[in-house]
Amino acid sequence: MMNKTWYQRNSLSIVVTVLFILALVAQFYFGWLVNNAELDEEGARPLGIWNYARTGHFVAATFENFQSEFLQMFLYVVLTISLRQVGSAESKPLDGRAEVDRVPKPHPDAPGPVRQGGWRLYIYSHSLTIAFLLLFLISWSLHLYGSWRHFNELRRAAGEQAASLRYFLREPHFWFETFQNWQSEFLSVASIVLLTIFLRQKGSPESKPVDAPHWQTGK
Structure with a gap:
C-alpha cells in the first residue's frame, strides 16, 4: 500500500x-x-x-433523493443479514456462517471499540445500520420541510394563505414525491440481486467470477 x-x-x-x-x-x-x-x-x-x-424547492429536490438512497442502503444492509438469494453475488451463502458473522476478536489492528468491548463494541457492531437509519430520518425530515416550504412559496406567489404542516401532510404532493423515489430504489436493489445471478463483470467486486456457476451464492 x-x-x-x-x-x-x-x-x-x-x-x-x-x-x-x-x-x-x-x-x-x-x-x-x-x-x-x-x-x-x-x-x-x-x-x-x-x-x-x-428556497424550499432546492431543499426538497435535494433531500428527496438523499432520503430514498439512505433508505435503500439501510434496508439493503439489514435485509442481507438474514435473507438469501440463491445464485446472487449480493447474498451470503445459503449454508454455513459467512466471514461477516464471526464473533469479533480484539487484536492490535482492530478498531478501538473492538479492543474496548462492552457497550462500545455492541454499538460499533451495528454502527453501519444506525448511521444509515439516522441519515434517512434526517433527510426525510428535510425533504418534508423543503417540500412544505415550496408548497407555501407557490401559494404565497399566487396570493393564497400559507398552509400548516398538518394540512400539507394530507395533500398527495409530498407522498407522491416520496413513493416515486422509494419504488425506484427497491427496483435497483432487486436488479443487482437478481442480475448478478446470471450476468458478470470481470474485475468488479460486485460480480461473481466470470467462470462461476449460476447457482453459486455469494462472491
Whole structure:
C-alpha cells in the first residue's frame, strides 16, 4: 500500500464524490431555472441564483433523493443479514456462517471499540445500520420541510394563505414525491440481486467470477 499514491489509495471515493458534486451543481442550476419558471407562471418575481439555495424547492429536490438512497442502503444492509438469494453475488451463502458473522476478536489492528468491548463494541457492531437509519430520518425530515416550504412559496406567489404542516401532510404532493423515489430504489436493489445471478463483470467486486456457476451464492 505504501507504494501507492494518495489518489490510487482513494480513487473510488474521489471519483464518486466528484461525480456527486458535478451532478449537484447541475441540479442546482437547472432547479433554479425550473423554480423561476414556476414563479413566472404565478406572476411572481424571479429569484437570483444564490437566493434559490434558501428556497424550499432546492431543499426538497435535494433531500428527496438523499432520503430514498439512505433508505435503500439501510434496508439493503439489514435485509442481507438474514435473507438469501440463491445464485446472487449480493447474498451470503445459503449454508454455513459467512466471514461477516464471526464473533469479533480484539487484536492490535482492530478498531478501538473492538479492543474496548462492552457497550462500545455492541454499538460499533451495528454502527453501519444506525448511521444509515439516522441519515434517512434526517433527510426525510428535510425533504418534508423543503417540500412544505415550496408548497407555501407557490401559494404565497399566487396570493393564497400559507398552509400548516398538518394540512400539507394530507395533500398527495409530498407522498407522491416520496413513493416515486422509494419504488425506484427497491427496483435497483432487486436488479443487482437478481442480475448478478446470471450476468458478470470481470474485475468488479460486485460480480461473481466470470467462470462461476449460476447457482453459486455469494462472491
